[in-house]
Amino acid sequence: MSEHDITFDAMGSHVRLLIGEPGPEMAPAAEAAEMARRFIFDFDLALSRFKPRSELCAFNEDPRERVPASPLLRRAVKAGLEAAEHSGGLVDPTLLREIEGAGYQSSRAGMTGAPLDEALAEAPPRRAASPSPEQRWRGFEIDEEAGEIVRPPGLRFDTGGTGKGLAADLIAISLRGYSRFIVDCGGDIRIGGADALVHPYEVFVEHPQTGERAHVLRLGSGGVATSGLNVRIWRDADGRFAHHLLDPATGEPAWTGLVGATALGDTAVEAETLSKAALLSGPEGGRRLLADRGGLLVHDGGRIELVGPLAAAPRIRLPQIPTLEGAH
Amino acid sequence: MTDARRNRRPGPGAVLWGSVALFGVLFALLTYQLSIGADPSLSGSTATATGPVQVRKVIKRRIVTTVVPTPGKNSIVSGPASSSSYGAEPVTTSAS
Numbered sequence: 001m002s003e004h005d006i007t008f009d010a011m012g013s014h015v016r017l018l019i020g021e022p023g024p025e026m027a028p029a030a031e032a033a034e035m036a037r038r039f040i041f042d043f044d045l046a047l048s049r050f051k052p053r054s055e056l057c058a059f060n061e062d063p064r065e066r067v068p069a070s071p072l073l074r075r076a077v078k079a080g081l082e083a084a085e086h087s088g089g090l091v092d093p094t095l096l097r098e099i100e101g102a103g104y105q106s107s108r109a110g111m112t113g114a115p116l117d118e119a120l121a122e123a124p125p126r127r128a129a130s131p132s133p134e135q136r137w138r139g140f141e142i143d144e145e146a147g148e149i150v151r152p153p154g155l156r157f158d159t160g161g162t163g164k165g166l167a168a169d170l171i172a173i174s175l176r177g178y179s180r181f182i183v184d185c186g187g188d189i190r191i192g193g194a195d196a197l198v199h200p201y202e203v204f205v206e207h208p209q210t211g212e213r214a215h216v217l218r219l220g221s222g223g224v225a226t227s228g229l230n231v232r233i234w235r236d237a238d239g240r241f242a243h244h245l246l247d248p249a250t251g252e253p254a255w256t257g258l259v260g261a262t263a264l265g266d267t268a269v270e271a272e273t274l275s276k277a278a279l280l281s282g283p284e285g286g287r288r289l290l291a292d293r294g295g296l297l298v299h300d301g302g303r304i305e306l307v308g309p310l311a312a313a314p315r316i317r318l319p320q321i322p323t324l325e326g327a328h
Numbered sequence: 329m330t331d332a333r334r335n336r337r338p339g340p341g342a343v344l345w346g347s348v349a350l351f352g353v354l355f356a357l358l359t360y361q362l363s364i365g366a367d368p369s370l371s372g373s374t375a376t377a378t379g380p381v382q383v384r385k386v387i388k389r390r391i392v393t394t395v396v397p398t399p400g401k402n403s404i405v406s407g408p409a410s411s412s413s414y415g416a417e418p419v420t421t422s423a424s
Contacts, residue, residue: 227423
């Protein structure tokens with residue numbers, strides 16, 4: 001059994017593709033990997049808020065209420081709105097002004113984050129984030145027939161919350177028919193293929209504070225994603241620590257008692273949404289959010305907590321044992 | 329006195345016929361007991377040829393541990409980070 005293994009940098013992260021044997025009349029794995037690589041670069045060119053010539057930037061600057069949009073941008077906006085809906089507004093794609101105000105105006109790719117331990121020591125008292133009462137994201141509508149996105153002029157959209165997961169899911173669609181595959185877009189991962197069900201992939205979960213492998217998952221299908229405070233963290237203009245996961249209610253970085261959350265889902269977008277929502281919800285809310293699909297929470301002190309199916313003991317089946325009385 | 333005692337001993341013929349007669353009586357008695365199901369070799373047991381039969385089975389108890397994937401959800405097993413990898417170097421999920 002062979003797999004084509006390719007790694008490259010895109011979307012401000014490392015991307016890795018592992019593709020198994022092609023089905024009948026399908027392109028070789030190497031060719032599929034190259035097509036996927038080109039797709040990711042195109043995806044990034046169209047949807048990055050750090051590229052002034054991207055379609056997303058043009059859309060955000062457009063003064064019209066109805067803006068013609070490509071199928072890819074419409075799909076990205078749709079994914080962001082679904083994430084907001086499913087998270088009750090916690091994963092809010094309209095916090096661009098706030099995130100820029102916190103100091104995240106340009107790509108932080110390749111930059112070392114500020115020390116998380118110092119940030120935690122200086123951070124305000126922990127509390128769970130909550131949705132913005134304004135729910136600005138509800139102002140977006142997608143008109144598929146007209147190929148347009150409708151929104152109040154000036155309201156900008158950020159695909160950062162779901163972009164990598166969406167890229168992984170879209171590539172997964174093109175890889176259907178390969179014996180097995182894994183698409184890893186900066187830690188937002190999608191797995192598929194019939195053979196993966198038989199021989200699951202191992203996915204390591206990185207501890208956000210130590211950088212060590214905290215846990216290993218063996219996944220045969222679906223998505224897994226991790227959100228954490230350790231990478232995109234910096235000191236703002238006032239010298240305070242800030243990071244990219246904002247409390248929608250306040251527009252400020254959220255300090256919830258969790259420094260990392262890993263979630264499982266049917267898709268990478270679902271997993272990404274759940275992991276962000278879990279981290280923003282804090283320990284109690286995060287536990288509730290991950291209870292169904294399973295996940296892992298990392299507390300401020302570094303403690304790892306397995307949640308849902310990951311925490312449950314394996315099921316044990318006992319065969320029916322005939323008794324002597326029943327043999328008479 | 330010695331002669332008198334010698335004279336009271338049975339002769340060889342009497343011993344022979346007496347033995348045959350005793351054998352015949354015992355044989356008849358055992359045959360009768362067997363015919364009515366009262367086998368003397370099973371004396372004290374309630375089990376008879378017509379009684380209930382107890383079947384003894386050798387039972388092997390096996391405990392099967394299976395992680396059952398829930399339909400529509402990830403097929404997943406998890407464990408400590410020291411597990412060995414399958415195939416290529418494992419991928420890592422982390423914040424990015």
